[in-house]
Amino acid sequence: MEPTASFVDAMRAQPENLARARETVLRDLASAGLPRWEAGDSVAVVAMGASLNSSHALVAALAGAGHPAGGVVASDLADGLAVVRADHNIVVSESGRSPEPLAAARKLAAGTRIGISNFPDQPIRDEVDAVLGLGGFPDSPVYTSGFTATILAYALLLDHVGVREGAAEAERIPGRVADVLRDYAEAAETVGRVLAGAKTIDVVGRGASLTAAAELSLMVREGLRTPSAAFETFQYLHGPMEVLSDDDALVIFGDGREVSIPSSVLDAGVPVVLVTAADPATIPAAGHANLTVIPLPAGLGLFERAIVETVIAQLAIAAAIEHKPYPLEEFLYHQDDTKLPVR
Incomplete structure (x- = not known):
């Protein structure tokens, strides 16, 4: 089973989890063999739920650097309701087991697919060309650490492929989050x-x-x-x-x-x-x-x-x-098809 934490515990662990994510993403980038991106290369971010929400920051950063970019609902791409012809495709699934991004990745051109996941050894690894792990830390059912760590990974990725400087910003983030939690x-x-x-x-x-x-x-x-x-x-x-x-x-x-x-x-x-x-x-x-x-x-x-x-x-x-008279982590409605089994 994947490690889990309460919302408050995962939220308060973010400074440590983000520092861990930074180290892990830097390690994975060093071994991924990703080429530098060309000026004007297009980028698609393929995801569901919270992971798709995170894409707005990446799309804004890419637009500011002159790169056409957009977030894509993974289920639309998987089922033929959207078509993607991007130079680079970022497939995001914190669990690494969301079926829609994995099915969508199969529709994307080989050699263009970069995965981001807290659990990179889950099925996402089979569907992308390189995967950046966030560190495998416990996260809450209502995502906290994994969400912010994904945004940090975007900063490091764009720095690594030459789109914009992001290494110094990523280094500041764990301490900045500690300040926010306190202040x-x-x-x-x-x-x-x-x-x-x-x-x-x-x-x-x-x-x-x-x-x-x-x-x-x-x-x-x-x-x-x-x-x-x-x-x-x-x-x-x-x-x-x-x-x-x-x-x-x-x-x-x-x-x-x-x-x-x-x-x-x-x-x-x-x-x-x-x-x-x-x-x-x-x-x-x-x-x-x-x-x-x-x-x-x-x-x-x-x-x-x-x-x-x-x-x-x-x-x-x-x-x-x-x-409220109920706990934050207690979901009322459970779906059996939003995650593949844990390896």
Whole structure:
């Protein structure tokens, strides 16, 4: 059996697990024989669930470096509902046993497939050309360490193939996460109360911050059993926000258009959480009773920020579950076909 941990234990073990992942990914990259990528090479990230949520940070980093990139729902590719013709394909499965990414990998050209998994000796190894292991650490059923370690692996991968510098950023990440776990615990209690009291929760972000937005929404659904959806910032303005009421909550990640979104809903009684590195003076509704602003440290790298935002979201979930009459790790509905047997 794969080692597992409680949500809180896995969350708090992230500094050590991320340091372990960094060492493991660097070792695997050194032996993988991957060529440097050419300017403009295209990239697809093929995954399901939380692993697909992690792809937003990678896609944003690749776009910033001039590489066409996108996340692909693995089941769509496996069943012929999507076609991928990318120069490089990143197949992500934390367990290494999710059947959809493995079936999708068989549709991809040999020589283009790089796997990322916490358990690289599971069936994923048979379906890709090289696999980067995260270290085999225990993770929670609602993923924590494996999710952030996947993002760290993206930083090291892009550094290794010459797309963008990421080694120094990856080296900072374990210590940065330790700081977040310590420094944001009190703020997370406030956000946790907002989440626990909401009937539905919308989460908004764009670019690399859509990583944390999408993952928080999934954690809300999986862990808190509360309806939730994540939206790209500008998509959210085109209709989805119209359902908000004072029974709901809105969580926003970002520094651009995101900082003015709260102004349109706060007076309707909607509790809003804004996670941002923006100067407080640029937030129009700063000081409103229904707005909680969570300030981010300045100068974060793209992957570093995606991880920091995610860990803040994890802390909020851990705080919110304290207001619920059920445990975070207890799933109601079990599916028999979302994982292959453990080797």
